[in-house]
Amino acid sequence: MTAGLFDPAHYRNVRRPPLEAETLPAWCYTSEEFYAREVERIFRKCWNFVGRADEVPNPGDYMSFELFGEPVVILRGKDGMVRAFANTCRHRGTRLLAGRGSCRVITCPYHGWAYALDGALIATPGMEETLNFARGHYGLVPLRMESWAGFLFVNFDPTAPALAEQLGDLPARLASYDMAEMVCVRRREYELACNWKIYLENAMEDYHTPTVHKATLGKQLTERLEGRGDWRGTHLPAARTIALLPEDAAFAFPPIPTLEGLAATGTYFLALYPSTFFATAHDCMWWLQEFPLSARRTRVVVGSCFPKSTTARADFAQKVEKYYRRWDSSLPEDNAISELQQIGLGSSLGRPGRLSFREPVVHDIANWVLDRVLD
Ligand code: FES
Ligand SMILES: [Fe+2]
Numbered sequence: 001m002t003a004g005l006f007d008p009a010h011y012r013n014v015r016r017p018p019l020e021a022e023t024l025p026a027w028c029y030t031s032e033e034f035y036a037r038e039v040e041r042i043f044r045k046c047w048n049f050v051g052r053a054d055e056v057p058n059p060g061d062y063m064s065f066e067l068f069g070e071p072v073v074i075l076r077g078k079d080g081m082v083r084a085f086a087n088t089c090r091h092r093g094t095r096l097l098a099g100r101g102s103c104r105v106i107t108c109p110y111h112g113w114a115y116a117l118d119g120a121l122i123a124t125p126g127m128e129e130t131l132n133f134a135r136g137h138y139g140l141v142p143l144r145m146e147s148w149a150g151f152l153f154v155n156f157d158p159t160a161p162a163l164a165e166q167l168g169d170l171p172a173r174l175a176s177y178d179m180a181e182m183v184c185v186r187r188r189e190y191e192l193a194c195n196w197k198i199y200l201e202n203a204m205e206d207y208h209t210p211t212v213h214k215a216t217l218g219k220q221l222t223e224r225l226e227g228r229g230d231w232r233g234t235h236l237p238a239a240r241t242i243a244l245l246p247e248d249a250a251f252a253f254p255p256i257p258t259l260e261g262l263a264a265t266g267t268y269f270l271a272l273y274p275s276t277f278f279a280t281a282h283d284c285m286w287w288l289q290e291f292p293l294s295a296r297r298t299r300v301v302v303g304s305c306f307p308k309s310t311t312a313r314a315d316f317a318q319k320v321e322k323y324y325r326r327w328d329s330s331l332p333e334d335n336a337i338s339e340l341q342q343i344g345l346g347s348s349l350g351r352p353g354r355l356s357f358r359e360p361v362v363h364d365i366a367n368w369v370l371d372r373v374l375d
Contacts, residue, residue: 005033006375013352014370018363022352026345028369029195035295037373039068042274045372046230047146047153047163049276049289050074052184052303053082054150055100060117063100067154068292072143073097074152075106077117084145084154085119090138106140115140149179151287168229170272176260177280182305185320188327190300192335194342196275196292197365199300202334202341203277203288204232204269204361212337216245216330222269224360225262230273230368232361237266243281243323251322253310255282271361273368283310286327296342302331 004010005027013022028034051063056076064073064087071087073096087096089108096106096115105122106115114123119140127133144155146163148171153163164171192199202208206220220242222234236242241252255264262268263280270278275290284306291299304327310316344350355363 005031006037006373008370008374011370011374014363014366018355018360019357021355021363021366023355023362024197024366024369025352026347026350028366029198029342029345030295032295034373035195035292038369039292041372042369043068043292044156045160046157046274047155047160047166048274049272049287050084050152050154051187051289051301052150052305053147053152054183055187056082058102060102060104062097062103064097065291070156071095072154074145074154075117075119079118081118082145082147082152083119084143084152085140086143088141089113090121090140091124096140149174150182151179166230167272168231169227170229170231170270173227174263174268174278174280176258176263177256177285178258178307179285179305181308182285183308183311184303184305185311186324187301187303188331189302190331190335191293192298192300192339193296194298194338195295195345196290196298197369198338198341198345199288199290199298199334200271200275200277201359201362201365202338204234204271204365205359206234206236207356207358208337212333213330216326216333217242218246225268231270232273232364233268233270234361235262235266235268238282241281241283242267243279243284243286243326245322245326245329248322248325251319253283253306253313253316253319256307271365273365283307284323300335302327 014024048067055063056074059076059078062073062075072084073087074082074084076082089096091111091113094108094110096108112125116122119142121135121138124135146153148163148167206222209217210219220236222236225233225235244252268280272278277288279286287303289301293299
């Protein structure tokens with residue numbers, strides 16, 4: 001199936017209302033051509049969440065990564081500002097920084113050109129005889145970056161609307177969590193053999209919780225939320241934090257005192273399109289970022305955030321282990337089922353399926369993608 005992959009005729013049944021619709025054809029999860037179109041029309045046009053500002057707390061702190069094959073570095077300058085750059089030397093293109101760390105200047109490992117923390121080119125050994133060469137023209141290439149409540153987003157499209165438009169009313173809805181005052185205390189990465197949509201769909205439906213999370217989380221009955229912006233959400237009514245396994249309930253940190261409305265009475269599960277998932281609890285929040293690597297591979301990064309007042313507690317280090325235990329038991333269950341789904345979708349004999357009333361966001365993800373990639 002390659003000819004006419006983006007012909008809307010193939011997707012008529014996906015376009016129907018959720019309970020009448022079929023699931024996406026398997027090629028949407030396996031075809032490199034379909035994936036390339038998603039990168040071009042979705043990931044290169046949207047704001048992509050990349051991490052928290054508190055993950056680079058001091059001048060010189062950086063984190064580098066690849067976004068759909070693009071080397072990027074996030075760096076805090078001497079002036080305290082966090083910036084994003086293409087992670088490529090202006091001499092002959094070598095990748096500059098690797099992984100995460102801290103530096104005083106950025107020195108290229110190839111011929112030693114050096115850049116200041118604001119991206120300015122400050123040393124160019126051996127370039128004295130090069131004609132009409134002005135260092136001022138060869139600083140690091142900046143990438144658009146904006147932030148909301150400590151969450152950093154980058155965008156490759158210079159004409160894209162501001163981040164606020166993509167977020168819509170989400171910041172107002174989550175205001176009482178005061179996420180700007182949270183700290184990301186742990187991040188864990190998994191490289192999975194599955195398409196990025198598989199992982200996001202899984203995170204946004206509760207149909208699988210009694211089976212996949214039978215031994216850990218059990219049944220979760222969520223309610224759909226409506227709002228403005230490129231996010232979809234559900235709310236799980238809960239009297240206490242769901243970031244602990246039921247048997248560890250006694251280890252809960254105090255609830256965030258400012259919580260109001262739905263935030264005070266349960267948990268939000270949010271898909272922030274294209275590929276970020278947020279979950280909130282009474283005492284913390286966690287995010288899952290799906291960094292697509294190819295049609296069949298995704299790097300999932302899980303970040304756990306707590307209010308600064310909680311991380312300052314004497315018992316934080318001890319109690320937070322119980323929270324880690326919860327994430328480290330439930331996430332591998334989602335990872336394993338996502339990889340199984342990917343394997344099954346590789347069958348040339350597969351056919352589209354149907355959806356339960358408990359999977360409305362699965363239908364929405366499919367249609368949001370189709371709205372952007374079809375001819
Ligand atoms: S490629 Fe960076 S200094 Fe030559
Ligand atoms: Fe799950």
